[in-house]
Amino acid sequence: MGWFDKLKEGLAKTRDSLTGKVDQILSFSRPVDEELLxxxxxxxxxxxxxxxTTTDIINLLRKRIKEKKVSDAEEVKKLLKEIIIELLGNEVRNILPEKTLAVYMVxxxxxxxxxxSIGKMAAYLKNKGYKVMLAAGxxxxxxxxxxxxxxxxxxxxDVIKHQEGADPAAVIFDAIQSAKAKKIDVLICDTAGRLHNKKNLMEELRKINKIIERECPDAYKQTLLVLDATTGQNATIQAKQxxxxxxxxxxILTKLDGTAKGGIVIAINNxxxxxxxxxxxxxxxxxxxEFDPTAFANALL
Amino acid sequence: MAFEGLSSKLQEAFKKLKGKGKLTEKDVKDAMREVKLALLEADVNYKVVKDFINTVSERSVGQEVMESLTPAQHVIKIVNEELVTLMGKTESKLNVSSMPPTIIMFVGLQGAGKTTMTGKLALYLKKHNKKPLLVAADVYRPAAIKQLQVLGNQIDVPVFSLGDKVSPVDIAKAGVENAKKIGADYVIIDTAGRLHIDEQLMDELKNIKEAINPNDIMLVVDAMTGQDAVNVAEQFNASLDITGVILTKLDGDTRGGAALSIRAVTGKPIKFAGVGEKLSDLEVFHPDRMASRILGMGDILSLIEKAQESIDEKQALEMQKKLMTQQFTLDDFLSQMQQMKKMGPLKDILKMVPGLDSAKLGDLEVDEREIARTEQ
Structure with a gap:
């Protein structure tokens, strides 16, 4: 199955639920009025x-409807899609490194x-020809x-690991040394899941960051936040923390194959x-x- | 911003409304806008919010505002009462089998926290002098069985496993048999996380249910779930007729509006909540406390009550007058502090203040001695 079909399929439920709705709203010829909005x-x-963000989007939509004197409900859908793509930024994105050594903290x-996700990221990067290593942080x-x-x-x-309960910073330290020695292109570091309001665990991340900074200051460093599409408004708070x-x-937005729509990423992007x-x-x-905003919006609406 | 409490918003909405008397339709409408917003920010499902608002509006319009409350407080009172009614008033217990072992089956989406929660519940049962057995029926996620074994080890509870090459139905059946053999009185079955729309995997759960006839089928749900909570709960309930819900990760700053949505669409009780990373961090779920958490309004009602009990209104008015006419003396200051102290330890009072999140107050120590020193 090609990637686009897979994306389509994955987003199908997202589309069904939101579009189902939007199409229903717009299906019969109806006036463009406040009720529609x-x-x-x-x-x-x-x-x-x-x-x-919904209020922002609707206000913008209202303004554009007025400017363009839109009277057809179908046109409204097009405008709505445009706005969402604008908010997401219209370029396809991925996690390919700009240079090597790259160190990704997840x-x-x-x-x-x-x-x-790390397992999948590793496979994705390897397929693109990169030499990948994982650190069990x-x-x-x-x-x-x-x-x-x-x-x-x-x-x-290869997976670099210590014992359960070991200091994660030490694992990352070892992994960096090993990655340098083996001329690895991308090192992906797993970290413990933590509720974002736990202070000492967040401190641990800071410490890992420092190690990466100190041991490979010239590396291409990325921190990637994994978000579950089923998460609601709390995702914004997570990102902030x-x-x-x-x-x-x-x-990295996961679990889009369910019925969850993951709309919160639009708010976070915004x-x-x-x-x-x-x-x-x-x-x-x-x-x-890879994330394609246009495909995402198209599939959504 | 996230925790701008509902009550302060309501106060704002009612600013113009000085007098008392009956709540008019317009008052209620303004207030309901704020309530709606608060519920949506807490991730309560949109449709559930709509129904809720209708119920509260109907009840509120024309109501006499209580003498001791402002209109805003009165609306909060009604909202709170309705929320508690919706959530259920009392704690729900586990369904216990008259003939041991009692069988509990955990189901839910991936990442909801099922495996960790089985460990927590086992520890909870053990503390209550029960003998639980954990059954590892997640044969899909890499190392899920190992994870359960590690947990079992930590709390010294046996874990039954047949590896990951046997069907979960057979594992569940054998697990129950094993419980009888070793004399365990509770069996907790950890199943693999799955999507509610994955028919094949949902059928597998139905087959497990049929094979072992569990006393409780617990849907494990992440408290941070958004609007989709309704779809998930509806589907799991439709397929399995769940008997209860366990909320996980309620220790975050999440408002947990999903709890309300799930309760509203399934009518099934929330029995437990996971409130921390340690295995002992499990609480019996108190529906009434959830109401104010969802609204982010602290325990404003208790605060209002406390204040009314302990503060002499006339005295307070007199003080106000003195302050305004610059006749406030040190003696007056002292009596103010004494009144404040009558309300209880400052730390407890702070916890009731809307907008302050008690988790953040956790480490904060209010030094009562400072007050004592000032008094001298």
């Missing part, structure tokens, strides 16, 4: 875009799919190291300027896709 507002909120709260959760190793084995990628301990460069770089659309190792 209110229903669109409801559809946007139901996709977790959040009240504030962060997120518990259960969003960090370890799984989640020494907290039971069997997290084993889980990462299984993923490493699946795509034949992680931004406090690290420059968050991008989002408010915090963190772009989505990849999306997870299934369980398979190949089910991690």
């Amino acid at each position: 209110e229903e669109l507002e409801e559809a946007l909120i139901m996709s977790d875009i959040g009240f504030q 962060v997120g709260v518990n259960g969003v799919g960090k370890t799984t 989640d020494t907290f959760r039971a069997a997290a190291i084993d889980q990462l190793e299984v993923w490493g084995n699946r795509s034949g990628i 992680f931004m406090e301990v690290s420059d968050v460069n991008g989002i 408010e915090l300027k963190i772009p989505v770089k990849m999306i997870g659309v299934g369980e398979g190792i190949e089910d991690l896709q």
Whole structure:
């Protein structure tokens, strides 16, 4: 299955629920009025875009309808799509490194799919011809190291690990040395899932950051935040908290193969300027896709 | 900004409204806009919010405002009461089998926190002098079985596993048999996370249910779930007729509006909540407390009550007058502090203040001695 079909399929439910709705709203010829806008507002909120961003979008839509003197409900849909693409920034994004050595630190709260995403990211980068290594920095959760190793084995990628309960910063330190010695292109570091309000765990991230900074100051460093598409408004708070301990460069949006719409990334892109770089659309190792805002918006509406 | 409480917004909405008397339709409408916003920000499902607002509006219009409350406070009171009604008033217990073992099956999406939660519940049961057995029926996620074994080890609870090459239905059946053999009185079955729209995997759960006839089927849900919580809960409930819900990750700063949505669409009780990373961090769910959490309004009602009990209104008015006419003396200051102290430890009072999140107050120690010193 080609990537676009996969993306389409992955986004199908997203599309069905939101579009189903939007199409229903727009299907019969009806006047463009406040009632229509209110229903669109409801559809946007139901996709977790959040009240504030939804209000911004609807206000902008109202303005454009007036400017362009739109009287056809179908046209309204086109305008809405345009606005969403504008908010997301219209370029395809991915996690390919700008130079090597690249060190990616992957962060997120518990259960969003960090370890799984790392397994898929590794396979994606390897397919693109990069030499990849994984660092098992989640020494907290039971069997997290084993889980990462299984993923490493699946795509034949080295995993640097210590014992459960070991100091994550020490794991990362070792991994960096090993990556340098083996001339690795991309080192991906797993970290323990943490609720973003736990101070000492956030401090641990700061410490890991410092190690990376000190041991390979010239590396291409990225902090990638993994967000679960089913998460609601709390995702914004998560992003803000992680931004406090690290420059968050991008989002990996997981679990888009359910009925969740992941609309919160539009709000995060809008408010915090963190772009989505990849999306997870299934369980398979190949089910991690580059993020295409136009395709996302098209599939959404 | 995130925690700008509902009550302060309501106060704002009612600013113009000085007098008391009946709540008019317009008052209620203005107030409901704020309530709606607060609920949506807390991730309560849009449709659930709509129904809720209708109920509250109907009840509020024409109501006499209580003597001791402002209109805003009165609306909060109604909102709170309705929320509690919706959430259920009392705690729900586990369904216990008359013939041991009691069988509990955990189901849910990936990453909801099922495996960790099985460990937490096992520890909870053990503390209550029960003998639980954990059954590893997640044969899909890499190292899920190992994770359960590690957890079992930590809390010294046996874990039954047949590896990941056997069907989960057979594992569940054998697990229950094993419980009987070793004399365990509770069996907790950890199943793999799955999408509610994955028919094949949902059928697998149905088959497990049929095979072992569990006393409780617990849907494990991440408290941070957004609008989709309704779809997930509806589907799991439709397929399995769940008996209860466990909320995980409620220790974050999430408002947990999903709890309200799930309760509204399934009518099933929330039985437990995970409130921390340690295995002992499990609480019996108190529906009434959830109401104010969702609204982000602290325990404003208790605060209002406390203030009314402890502060002499006439005295307060007199003080106000003195302050305004610059006749406020040190003696007056002392009596103010004493009144404040009557309300209880400052730390407890702070927890009730809307907008202050008690998690953040956790480390904060208010030094009561400072007050004592000032008094001298």
